[in-house]
Amino acid sequence: MVNLTLARALTDGLRAAMERDPKVLVMGEDVGKLGGVFRVTDGLQKDFGEQRVLDTPLSESGIIGTAVGLAIRGFRPVCEIQFDGFVFPGFDQIVSQLAKMRFRSQGKVPMPVVVRIPFGGGIGAVEHHSESPESLFAHVAGLKVVACSNPSDAFWMIQQAIACDDPVLFFEPKRRYWEKGEVDPDATPPPLFSSKVLRAGTSVTIACYGPLVRTCLDAATAAQADGLDLEVIDLRTLSPLDLGPVFESVRCTGRLVVVSEAPSEASVTAEVAARVQQECFYSLEAPVLRVTGFDTPYPPSKCEDDYLPDLDRVLDGVDRALAW
Amino acid sequence: MSQPQAWVPVDPRSRPSREQVLAGLRGTDAGGPELVQLLTPEGQRVSDPRFDGFVDDVDATALKSLYRDMVLVRRFDREANALQRQGQLGIWVPLLGQEAAQIGAGRAMRLGDMAFPSYREHGIAWCRGIDPTELLGIFRGTDHGSWDPLTTGFNLYTIVIGNQCLNAAGYAMGQRFEGKVGDSESAEATICFFGDGATSQGDVHEGFVWAAAYDAPVVFYCQNNQWAISVPLERQTRVPLYERARGYGFPGIRVDGNDVLACLAVSRWALEECRTGNGPVLVEAYTYRMDAHTTSDDPTRYRLADELELWKLKDPIERVRVNLVREHHVGGEFFDEVTAEGDELAARLREFCLAMPEPAPDRIFSEVYAEPSPLLEAQREEFLAHHTSFQTEEA
Incomplete structure (x- = not known):
């Protein structure tokens, strides 16, 4: 058992995957000598060389487009997109080539590519550095989308994503990079595409992912003082969703609050709400409520504390569900 | 410390006029000095000391083989066009006029080389050993490409303009990383096909930048056919396209396509x-x-018939035919044989097309993911039950 930051857990996971399979490449802007702007790839180029850890030209379409070509050649590229808001130059290659190649070739050309994207706000950054674009990718058939929330999951999920023969969009909660947690390298991790109950409870179910998992756990602790027993589920996988544990929980609590930083309209949280009302219609004591970022562009950072769901807004959602 | 120099506007008289720009783009209509040509439109073999050595093995037999390739490719292209007109294909993308550009490039490839086509590269497919019948599924709507890109060395058709230039650069980077670049017989290269319109796409520029940055073994092969659907070349560029290579730090060359x-x-x-x-x-x-660009297009809306008549005089097949007759004394029997072979191929293509089975109902759900998706499994079962319920009613 070791105590690691989330960023360091990712580094160790990447290192383990690269040691296991010589076809694994890491590529992106500043991932080599600098070790990435968040230092997630720190030391990898020194140990694996410039042909396995590529400091690429500054072009996101190039990163994804060449990764597609490398995957056709038999490599397993792990691409880093420096910030969430910079993925869009690569969006065409992700949607048009990466997502569809397996289907188009009827399985003859698999696309084992991982696209790592630090996402979410709360770091006081300028425009385009704090976005939550995961729903855009969850909407695309052929892609898998996951989000880690803690060091242990980060360590295992990145290795599982690299081992997966499908393209995986791997969202990393950038404001949690420096939070520490226990990682057991000898443990047997749960499957990649599974959600996890982090805190059992009976009052209200909270489904969340990525950076807000910590917030929701804190909210649950705070609610306990008021005699409320919240169940917190980390969705972990956004496409495919693994909603079995959520259905089970809602059948017990009758109330669900879905929490995310992303805008609410046509989003992952909307999908969770739709599926839960379909599966748990007679168990629901209140409509499924959502606590999310607003349906606006990400605001200037002095406003982000108001934009981002915090402990109070999560608890407000819980109160509204209970008061229905 | 030196003072910054004052900005001096460029003398407008030193800029090329619009007419001069167009003359540069179109300057090789009459065979300008920049155009590599070994066979004139009149069928005369001309020498180019830089390139003669690359075809000194092409004797009468080899030239006949190239002729045969072009005639057969044109014949099945015309047949597929007709099949579309008769409602058997949803659309067809004709290659008429580009046979030489494709057969020349396709026959230059070796077994281990890899091609990244756009969607008009039926002639390259032919050279990679892909039967023309295998191209039909895309245009009849039964598949998105049936061949195996890895065993044929021919990626699936790429319809989003320019995407393949980055995919090709990446593949070529892989060839280099695997040590496939060098003097040995096992050395490999990649060739990427795109058109004049694609040169305005970011992915093509990025492909150039990446290939240059990684010394990737990739030939960017632009078939400049003068028209991006209705938009002429001069809307895409001010300089002849091959000259752009210099800006990326690698050689560019224009050849008579x-x-x-x-x-x-x-x-x-x-x-x-x-x-x-x-x-x-x-x-x-x-x-x-x-x-036309495709069978859905109508070129009479945007270009003059005179232009086509001019280019008919430069037909890629006719000049080889003339050369074979005049310089190699090939008799009519050979040409008759090739024509007959073309007709047989066309008949086979037609027969195959008419007999193509419909995709299985659950084709929609196959190979979306390597790891099964519970959501898709549920949708598939629901759909099949729905589908079967209609079959039961009919019976």
């Missing part, structure tokens, strides 16, 4: 440059789209 011998020579040179580590290379095959 209607001259199969020159296309073969230049492609062999370019692929060899890449295999031996001197890639990338840009080739501009200067040609003409003699038919």
